[in-house]
Amino acid sequence: MAQNLDALRLALQHSPDNAPLLMLYAEGCLEEGLIEDATKSYQRVLNVDPMHTEARLGVARAALLSGKTSEAAVRAEQILSDTPDCGAACLLLARIHITEGDLPKAKALYDQGLTLNRSLADPGIEKDLHGVKAAGDSGADKKRAAITSSGSYQESTVTDSDDDNHPRGGAAFDLGLADFEKPKLNFDSVGGMEAVKEQIRMKIIYPLQHAELFKAYDKKVGGGVLLYGPPGCGKTLISKATAGEIKANFIALGLHQILDMWIGNSEKNMHEVFELARQNAPSILFFDEVDALAADRRDLRQSAGRNLINAFLSEMDGAECDNEGVLIIGATNAPWHIDPAFRRPGRFDRTLFVPPPDEPGRASIIDVIAKNKPITELDPRALAKKCENFSGADLKAVFDLATEEVLNQAMRTGKVIPLTTKDLIKAAATHKPTTKAWFESAKNYAMYSNQGGFYDDVLKYLGLIKR
Ligand SMILES: Nc1ncnc2c1ncn2[C@@H]1O[C@H](COP(=O)(O)OP(=O)(O)O)[C@@H](O)[C@H]1O
Numbered sequence: 250m251a252q253n254l255d256a257l258r259l260a261l262q263h264s265p266d267n268a269p270l271l272m273l274y275a276e277g278c279l280e281e282g283l284i285e286d287a288t289k290s291y292q293r294v295l296n297v298d299p300m301h302t303e304a305r306l307g308v309a310r311a312a313l314l315s316g317k318t319s320e321a322a323v324r325a326e327q328i329l330s331d332t333p334d335c336g337a338a339c340l341l342l343a344r345i346h347i348t349e350g351d352l353p354k355a356k357a358l359y360d361q362g363l364t365l366n367r368s369l370a371d372p373g374i375e376k377d378l379h380g381v382k383a384a385g386d387s388g389a390d391k392k393r394a395a396i397t398s399s400g401s402y403q404e405s406t407v408t409d410s411d412d413d414n415h416p417r418g419g420a421a422f423d424l425g426l427a428d429f430e431k432p433k434l435n436f437d438s439v440g441g442m443e444a445v446k447e448q449i450r451m452k453i454i455y456p457l458q459h460a461e462l463f464k465a466y467d468k469k470v471g472g473g474v475l476l477y478g479p480p481g482c483g484k485t486l487i488s489k490a491t492a493g494e495i496k497a498n499f500i501a502l503g504l505h506q507i508l509d510m511w512i513g514n515s516e517k518n519m520h521e522v523f524e525l526a527r528q529n530a531p532s533i534l535f536f537d538e539v540d541a542l543a544a545d546r547r548d549l550r551q552s553a554g555r556n557l558i559n560a561f562l563s564e565m566d567g568a569e570c571d572n573e574g575v576l577i578i579g580a581t582n583a584p585w586h587i588d589p590a591f592r593r594p595g596r597f598d599r600t601l602f603v604p605p606p607d608e609p610g611r612a613s614i615i616d617v618i619a620k621n622k623p624i625t626e627l628d629p630r631a632l633a634k635k636c637e638n639f640s641g642a643d644l645k646a647v648f649d650l651a652t653e654e655v656l657n658q659a660m661r662t663g664k665v666i667p668l669t670t671k672d673l674i675k676a677a678a679t680h681k682p683t684t685k686a687w688f689e690s691a692k693n694y695a696m697y698s699n700q701g702g703f704y705d706d707v708l709k710y711l712g713l714i715k716r
């Protein structure tokens with residue numbers, strides 16, 4: 250292939266704007282892992298023909314390959330909204346959902362893609378989705394319709410209607426929000442993370458609980474906190490638990506709600522989400538994978554996206570309404586994509602690094618995960634020792650792997666066989682920790698664009714500056 254690439258490169262020197270050549274070259278680069286070169290070639294095709302579907306798909310694919318999942322999702326969704334019959338975009342989105350662990354949604358998109366184009370069948374995706382049932386509402390169009398419709402409140406859309414924790418009001422459901430509740434989770438449900446919990450107490454809980462004190466000094470309570478760190482280390486979990494800890498309402502917007510608003514060009518919905526949070530104060534408004542919204546990617550910020558970002562920023566500034574008692578938490582794995590405008594005073598002006606758990610932290614997480622599972626003689630510390638660099642999500646994967654193994658045996662014998670520490674250690678040996686790759690990217694940003702000491706905590710963690 251490398252030879253082929255050389256030949257193509259030569260050909261391109263003679264005919265630099267030849268779209269088919271550029272596409273061939275880009276495809277070849279992707280296969281060789283030359284992601285930046287691939288992106289550049291696709292971009293050159295797009296310079297001439299901005300709506301070139303294959304080239305747009307290529308850029309999205311390259312983003313996914315370089316770990317920019319939310320960027321890949323934004324791009325794939327845009328392609329699908331411009332070209333609803335593009336099966337390849339469905340498959341790419343399916344793959345993105347698999348990366349994000351949302352298998353039912355991935356299955357729905359995969360099925361949709363195949364309906365559009367049978368020949369796209371992908372054994373790799375099928376293997377990942379084996380036995381998964383499609384999510385009922387996950388057709389992208391359907392979801393967009395749900396978000397833009399102003400239908401009335403429907404009790405039946407509340408899945409766990411047995412508790413009365415849901416504040417009244419249909420807007421949340423019309424908006425298709427991932428989460429709107431008073432979480433039962435609290436800090437006890439989160440293993441380890443002691444330093445982060447302490448920071449959250451100081452920066453979030455204490456101010457909300459002593460609002461009068463702050464008022465006396467004419468300081469506002471609320472505002473924004475940005476959590477960042479490698480994937481799977483508990484950012485989403487601790488945010489939800491924080492709301493539970495202070496018995497605040499928790500309104501969560503996941504990546505897809507953000508993307509849907511973006512693509513649906515619906516700043517109005519953004520306003521409604523903030524209104525909902527204000528009406529239900531004290532509340533935590535949680536933007537998961539906020540980089541999808543706050544991305545410093547000028548190409549994406551033109552047109553529709555721009556309006557939504559402006560709407561978000563002005564809601565956050567409380568320009569028109571008072572955000573008293575509304576705390577906004579954003580979480581991101583890719584803080585380097587966050588536009589500095591989002592970090593100005595009054596916006597996400599406080600940041601918290603959520604590192605991978607240390608050994609005692611891992612032992613506590615193992616304790617939390619092991620609850621309600623048939624396990625004999627669990628030795629969390631022995632297992633934690635064998636799981637260096639593992640995130641909380643990695644530890645959960647270890648339990649899943651070991652459980653699968655034991656289930657196979659159980660099915661053969663027809664008896665429940667409890668998990669042992671040995672099974673878990675064996676499973677851990679087969680699992681590759683996911684946090685290392687993150688630090689490779691983070692290190693570059695931390696060393697070369699550490700404006701205002703934003704990444705000091707990362708550098709401390711890596712031992713590159715003193716604690
Ligand atoms: N500290 C923790 N205690 C218990 N479980 C954890 C912890 N951190 C992560 N997990 C597990 O990993 C999963 C993914 O964590 P999540 O909060 O979504 O990570 P992030 O948002 O940082 O990517 C959680 O749903 C939980 O099962």
Ligand SMILES: [Mg+2]
Nearest residue numbers: 484485537580
């Ligand atoms: Mg998360």
